Amino acid sequence: MVSVIMPTYNSAVFIGAAIQSVQNQTYLNWELFVIDDSSNDSTLASVENFVSLDSRIKLYQNTKNAGAGASRNTGIKAAKGSFITFLDADDLWKPEKLEIQVNFMLKNNLAMSFSSYLLMTETGELLPEIVEALPELSYQKLLRSNYVGNLTGMYNADKIGKIYSPTLRKRQDWGLWLSVLEKAGSAMGIHQPLAVYRLRKNSISNNKTALLKYNFQIYNTVLGYDFLKSCKYMYRFLWEHFMVKNKQVKTLNQ
Numbered sequence: 001m002v003s004v005i006m007p008t009y010n011s012a013v014f015i016g017a018a019i020q021s022v023q024n025q026t027y028l029n030w031e032l033f034v035i036d037d038s039s040n041d042s043t044l045a046s047v048e049n050f051v052s053l054d055s056r057i058k059l060y061q062n063t064k065n066a067g068a069g070a071s072r073n074t075g076i077k078a079a080k081g082s083f084i085t086f087l088d089a090d091d092l093w094k095p096e097k098l099e100i101q102v103n104f105m106l107k108n109n110l111a112m113s114f115s116s117y118l119l120m121t122e123t124g125e126l127l128p129e130i131v132e133a134l135p136e137l138s139y140q141k142l143l144r145s146n147y148v149g150n151l152t153g154m155y156n157a158d159k160i161g162k163i164y165s166p167t168l169r170k171r172q173d174w175g176l177w178l179s180v181l182e183k184a185g186s187a188m189g190i191h192q193p194l195a196v197y198r199l200r201k202n203s204i205s206n207n208k209t210a211l212l213k214y215n216f217q218i219y220n221t222v223l224g225y226d227f228l229k230s231c232k233y234m235y236r237f238l239w240e241h242f243m244v245k246n247k248q249v250k251t252l253n254q
Contacts, residue, residue: 133189
């Protein structure tokens, strides 16, 4: 079974489509944990409607806003599946995502995998761009920048145990995949795009100051590097992120 973890906060506009993209999977053996991070819009009502109609969907509620990392950890703790994967409430999966990825991991005896993904606007308009997955990913490469689209990542908990997320407010997904890959040893990417990422106006990628702050915290707080070592890795990150990683974004043929 695959356990799908979906944190949400004030996502009433998007979450219905995200849940439906899980329900539309050609791979049927899954459970979905939606963790509401103390929303104050109609997110809960939207999710409760799905829960009442599909027993595979479970809803958890945080008593106070705790952040995406803590919310994901609630879902991971409850997960019963051999495979654990993540989908944020504003993103989408292609219908064949789980089927292709589970078969890929079983065929290659993998503990971790990820895939390419497409991009869409905040209003759901598909953009002519693809973020291509690296064919193979090492821990040292992932240290330089986050090459795992969180909406595509999957790990085998039967092989490496449950891996939990740091509770940073941002970039906690990178910290999670660093922990997974350190345990897994290596990971492979699927070139086919299996998900669609929604570009939001308030995304951290649009806030360069926040990007620096939270990436430094990954090195300094999560990995425990001292100040000088963290600064060294931040320099490597900036080079990798702006000079190398951008090459993974390709324009699709029209």
